[in-house]
C-alpha cells in the first residue's frame with residue numbers, strides 16, 4: 001500500500017468537459033488539482049474560476065508542454081480535441097506522467113499500440129475516459145444478468161444522440177480522418193456499451209451506414225456488429241435527433257434497459273427489466289457521479305498499484321471496431337474483424 005493519499009493532477013486543456021472533470025478531481029478524496037494549461041491566454045484561468053472557484057494555488061501554464069515539465073505533477077487529464085489525444089498522451093508518458101485521456105484515446109489502433117509500448121517503458125498507467133463505466137447502474141445490470149434471471153445476452157441495441165448546437169458545429173466542420181464527426185464523439189459509446197455486455201465474446205464483423213455533411217463528417221449512423229452465433233449489437237447515433245443515451249439488452253429469457261447512460265450526479269438513474277415469466281420491474285437507483293468515481297478509481301489504481309478497470313487492450317479493441325465501422329461505411333460492405 002502507498003503511504004501517499006492523493007494523486008497530484010495537471011489538466012492539459014481548457015475544454016468544456018472540465019465542467020464535469022475539474023469538480024470531480026477537486027472532490028475526489030484521493031486527488032489534488034495542482035495545475036491547468038491552455039494554449040489560449042486567459043482560458044485556463046477562466047476555467048479554473050468557473051469550475052473550481054474555491055481551490056487556491058493552482059498553477060496556470062499557457063502551454064501544455066510546459067505543464068508536462070512540472071515535476072510536481074504525477075498525472076494528467078487530457079480533455080483536448082479527439083485528434084490530439086494520442087500525441088499528448090505520448091508526450092505526457094515520456095515525461096513520466098500517468099494519463100487519464102478522454103475518449104477516444106486515439107484515431108488508430110497503431111497509435112494505441114505505441115501508447116502501450118511507451119507506458120510500459122516509462123512505467124506509467126494510462127486509461128481511456130469512458131466515465132459511464134464507473135456508474136453503479138451498470139454494475140446493477142451486470143448483477144441481474146449474472147443472476148440468470150433473463151438468460152443469456154443475445155442482442156444489444158444502443159442509441160446515443162443529441163441535437164448539435166450551433167456553438168459546437170466545429171466538431172462536424174472537419175472530416176472523420178481528422179477526428180471530426182459523430183463516430184469519434186458519440187459512436188464510441190455505442191460500441192463500448194455493446195462490447196461491455198457481450199463480455200469476452202469477440203466481434204467478428206461490422207456493417208454500418210452513415211450520412212455525411214459537406215465537410216466529410218458523419219452526422220448520423222447506424223449499423224450492426226456481429227458477435228457470432230446469432231448475437232448482434234445494433235447501434236444508432238446521431239447529431240440530428242433528440243437526446244438519447246440508452247441501451248437495451250435482449251437476452252434469451254427477458255431483457256433490460258438502461259435509460260440514461262450519461263446520468264449526471266443530479267439525474268436519477270433508472271433501469272427497467274423483465275423476465276419473460278414476470279412483471280416489468282423499474283428500479284430507481286441511487287444518484288452517483290461517474291466522473292468522480294472514475295477519478296477516484298484511477299487515483300486508487302495508481303497510488304496502490306491496482307489494475308485499471310479499462311485496459312489499453314479494451315481501448316484497442318474499441319478502436320478496431322470503430323475503424324471497421326468507418327471502413328464499412330466507406331466501402332459499402334461488411335468488414336470482417338480479425
Ligand SMILES: NC(=O)c1ccc[n+]([C@@H]2O[C@H](COP(=O)([O-])OP(=O)(O)OC[C@H]3O[C@@H](n4cnc5c(N)ncnc54)[C@H](OP(=O)(O)O)[C@@H]3O)[C@@H](O)[C@H]2O)c1
Nearest residue numbers: 013014015016017038039040079080081082102103131185
Ligand atoms: N466523457 C464525457 O462525458 C465527455 C463529454 C464531452 C466531451 N468529451 C470528450 O472530451 C474531449 C473534449 O471535448 P470538449 O467538448 O470539452 O472540447 P472543447 O471544449 O472543444 O475543447 C477541446 C480543446 O480545444 C481547445 N478549445 C476549446 N475551446 C476553444 C476555442 N473557443 N477556440 C480554440 N480552441 C478551443 C482547448 O485547448 P486549449 O485550452 O489548449 O486551447 C480544449 O482543450 C473530446 O475528446 C470529447 O470526446 C467527453
